[in-house]
Amino acid sequence: xxxxxxxxxxxxxxxxxxxxxxxxxxxxxxxxxxxxxxxxxxxxxxxxxxxxxxxxxxxxxxxxxxxxxxxxxxxxxxxxxxxxxxxxxxxxxxxxxxxxxxxxxxxxxxxxxxxxxxxxxxxxxxxxxxxxxxxxxxxxxxxxxxxxxxxxxxxxxxxxxxxxxxxxxxxxxxxxxxxxxxxxxxxxxxxxxxxxxxxxxxxxxxxxxxxxxxxxxxxxxxxxxxxxxxxxxxxxxxxxxxxxxxxxxxxxxxxxxxxxxxxxxxxxxxxxxxxxxxxxxxxxxxxxxxxxxxxxxxxxxxxxxxxxxxxxxxxxxxxxxxxxxxxxxxxxxxxxxxxxxxxxxxxxxxxxxxxxxxxxxxxxxxxxxxxxxxxxxxxxxxxxxxxxxxxxxxxxxxxxxxxxx
Ligand SMILES: C[S@@+](CC[C@H](N)C(=O)[O-])C[C@H]1O[C@@H](n2cnc3c(N)ncnc32)[C@H](O)[C@@H]1O
Numbered sequence: 001x002x003x004x005x006x007x008x009x010x011x012x013x014x015x016x017x018x019x020x021x022x023x024x025x026x027x028x029x030x031x032x033x034x035x036x037x038x039x040x041x042x043x044x045x046x047x048x049x050x051x052x053x054x055x056x057x058x059x060x061x062x063x064x065x066x067x068x069x070x071x072x073x074x075x076x077x078x079x080x081x082x083x084x085x086x087x088x089x090x091x092x093x094x095x096x097x098x099x100x101x102x103x104x105x106x107x108x109x110x111x112x113x114x115x116x117x118x119x120x121x122x123x124x125x126x127x128x129x130x131x132x133x134x135x136x137x138x139x140x141x142x143x144x145x146x147x148x149x150x151x152x153x154x155x156x157x158x159x160x161x162x163x164x165x166x167x168x169x170x171x172x173x174x175x176x177x178x179x180x181x182x183x184x185x186x187x188x189x190x191x192x193x194x195x196x197x198x199x200x201x202x203x204x205x206x207x208x209x210x211x212x213x214x215x216x217x218x219x220x221x222x223x224x225x226x227x228x229x230x231x232x233x234x235x236x237x238x239x240x241x242x243x244x245x246x247x248x249x250x251x252x253x254x255x256x257x258x259x260x261x262x263x264x265x266x267x268x269x270x271x272x273x274x275x276x277x278x279x280x281x282x283x284x285x286x287x288x289x290x291x292x293x294x295x296x297x298x299x300x301x302x303x304x305x306x307x308x309x310x311x312x313x314x315x316x317x318x319x320x321x322x323x324x325x326x327x328x329x330x331x332x333x334x335x336x337x338x339x340x341x342x343x344x345x346x347x348x349x350x351x352x353x354x355x356x357x358x359x360x361x362x363x364x365x366x367x368x369x370x371x372x373x374x375x376x377x378x379x380x381x382x383x384x385x386x387x388x389x390x391x392x393x394x395x396x397x398x399x400x401x402x403x404x405x
Pocket of ligand 1: 081084085086087107108109110111112113114115127128129130133155156157158171172173174187188
């Protein structure tokens with residue numbers, strides 16, 4: 001209790017007028033690892049040492065939080081809280097799936113990454129058993145002008161009365177005291193979160209992107225969300241909110257891919273273009289569905305690369321032009337790359353064992369082009385492809401659209 005009271009006291013000091021003055025000053029200063037000691041010494045001449053220490057720590061977290069929040073400079077974080085917080089772009093997208101709800105419970109609200117989006121236009125019951133996180137969640141909701149819609153409850157989520165709530169969002173902890181919990185573990189456990197749907201029909205649960213498919217109950221949807229090509233999270237949607245068994249969502253554009261049932265996708269040797277599906281598509285098990293929607297083929301029954309002879313444009317995959325394609329022959333690689341005027345390669349390995357760094361060191365390249373060297377399998381044979389980006393400007397679509405694939 002002593003340490004939590006101390007942390008709450010530190011936060012109160014930061015929120016006080018003198019703390020705000022100090023944080024504002026820091027925001028205008030150049031604080032780097034090289035200047036931090038000097039800046040600290042200078043500020044300690046004017047402010048209490050404890051306040052300076054707390055403000056420097058908060059300032060550093062705010063800087064890091066700018067990658068997730070547009071108003072990071074007005075927010076408050078703990079290291080664990082920031083690490084686990086949903087980014088604004090993901091939280092806003094996800095909150096839209098609660099559009100019909102009037103009163104939502106944000107269980108395990110943390111520092112409020114999801115809360116600031118959930119509370120935009122509806123009432124939210126925000127619950128966390130960590131009083132520091134709960135206080136920060138309220139302050140952060142205030143930074144986004146939505147604190148009036150929030151009722152904050154310091155409690156274990158398992159003890160909370162959900163009467164009057166018509167939808168629930170749960171983001172269980174996957175870290176505690178600065179450490180990651182074991183892969184697949186969370187607090188509260190996934191089984192408890194799923195059981196909430198026995199009381200309230202509409203439930204969304206944030207889960208690790210590596211979640212095993214057999215952990216998704218029948219009738220629930222599993223959605224994999226990527227921010228551009230970075231897989232961020234999985235979300236389980238209870239049957240009342242589920243729209244399809246699985247879904248891949250690409251942000252910030254909001255492109256959505258759902259299953260397109262159909263015949264088996266053919267597999268044959270690569271054509272003129274190689275398509276590298278977004279990790280959200282791969283995790284959602286929608287590679288074949290994407291192939292069907294595009295008229296592309298697989299290069300191997302078990303490998304998640306597609307191919308086509310047309311320069312297909314899709315928000316769900318990176319399209320590369322194939323310069324060279326053939327069975328894997330490591331000795332011939334450097335001469336092949338030099339003949340193609342390739343001076344640098346990014347190596348992409350899928351389905352083929354081998355150390356990418358060793359291979360990088362062994363290649364002797366001379367040339368002007370940057371290429372992607374793909375180590376993979378074609379019809380179960382080790383294979384190498386040398387590819388280039390046909391037009392980098394087309395790879396990051398900006399128009400939202402719902403795609404059925
Ligand atoms: C992953 S973080 C939540 C992140 C939040 N959605 C965000 O975007 O900022 C998990 C939070 O769950 C809280 N927590 C873990 N177990 C809990 C429990 N049984 N009852 C209440 N809160 C709990 C932790 O204190 C932590 O703040």
